[in-house]
Amino acid sequence: AYWIDPATSFLVVGVVVVGTWRLFVESVNLALDAVPRDVDIDEVRRYPEEREGVEEVHDLHVRAMSSNETALTAHLVAPDARGDEILKEISRGLAERFDLRHTTVQMERSRRCGVCDLP
Secondary structure, three states: OOOOHHHHHHHHHHHHHHHHHHHHHHHHHHHOOOOOOOHHHHHHHHHOOOOOOOOOEEEEEEEEEEOOOOOEEEEEEEOOOOOOHHHHHHOOOHHHHHHOOEEEEEEEEEOOOOOOOOO
16 A cells, blocks of 8 residues: 555646646747747748838747737838838738737848848
8 A cells, every 4th residue: 555655646746747738838938939839930921021112021030928928020121212101011910910919120221231240
């Protein structure tokens, strides 16, 4: 009957690990600034690239701010003078299509980014 206590302890540990595994994985991803599981980064990148007036998207980062909020930062090359209009359209589209409501987008008129090449 000495084996019942350790067996019960292992059973309890197993139940706790199985019950909290998803929370553990989400916590590690949040700490590492990983792209959230429910975000298709390739689809998010294609969205601004396909907008008229946008020539290039670079330095795109998507990360979880919390368990229910996601942030996006990106640099867009849009040499056309409609920069503000393009920015509004993309920000609205990212919010509606991907639920990305915390977006920071830097508009650039040329392909040469002033800070992208800094060490």
